[in-house]
Amino acid sequence: MRLGVVEDFEDFVRARGKALLRYGYVLTGNADDAADLVQEALLKLNGAWRRVRNKDNPESYVRTIMARQHVSWWRRRRREHVTDDVPEGSYTDDHTFGELWKELATLPRKQRVVLVLRYYEDLSDQEISDILGISRGTVRSQAFHALNALRVKPSVLERGRT
Numbered sequence: 001m002r003l004g005v006v007e008d009f010e011d012f013v014r015a016r017g018k019a020l021l022r023y024g025y026v027l028t029g030n031a032d033d034a035a036d037l038v039q040e041a042l043l044k045l046n047g048a049w050r051r052v053r054n055k056d057n058p059e060s061y062v063r064t065i066m067a068r069q070h071v072s073w074w075r076r077r078r079r080e081h082v083t084d085d086v087p088e089g090s091y092t093d094d095h096t097f098g099e100l101w102k103e104l105a106t107l108p109r110k111q112r113v114v115l116v117l118r119y120y121e122d123l124s125d126q127e128i129s130d131i132l133g134i135s136r137g138t139v140r141s142q143a144f145h146a147l148n149a150l151r152v153k154p155s156v157l158e159r160g161r162t
Helices: 009-028 031-052 058-078 096-105 109-120 125-132 136-152
Strands: none
Touching: 009 031, 009 058, 031 058, 096 109, 109 125, 109 136, 125 136
């Protein structure tokens, strides 16, 4: 549906909000995720509203935002492995921290730095990229290779269980 020039952001949201929510549901398959997706997209649209409102179709713009955001969320979630299984035994921290650092020391310097910045300092890929002066893709690649290298070794966490 072509809306033409829409002057007021609130009018746009009132007029097209339900349609955007339905679109979000089609993308996510979940009403809660759809609402989150619409909210995120409308926040971004609101920031760009002065520029976008004079375009032919602001709804197309917000739908593109939603699609890209959904792909981003999907990629992030794809890396997670949620499980209902609780590990048997308990985790102990006795000497495990030192062993973990020993295993990290076996990695190439850049891989080690990326893992420490990501998991110890809890920095985003962009922040790590800025600190190290490398691209975000390189950050992700280094983290991927480092984690794969650590996976082949017997896990410190597995050895630390009782």
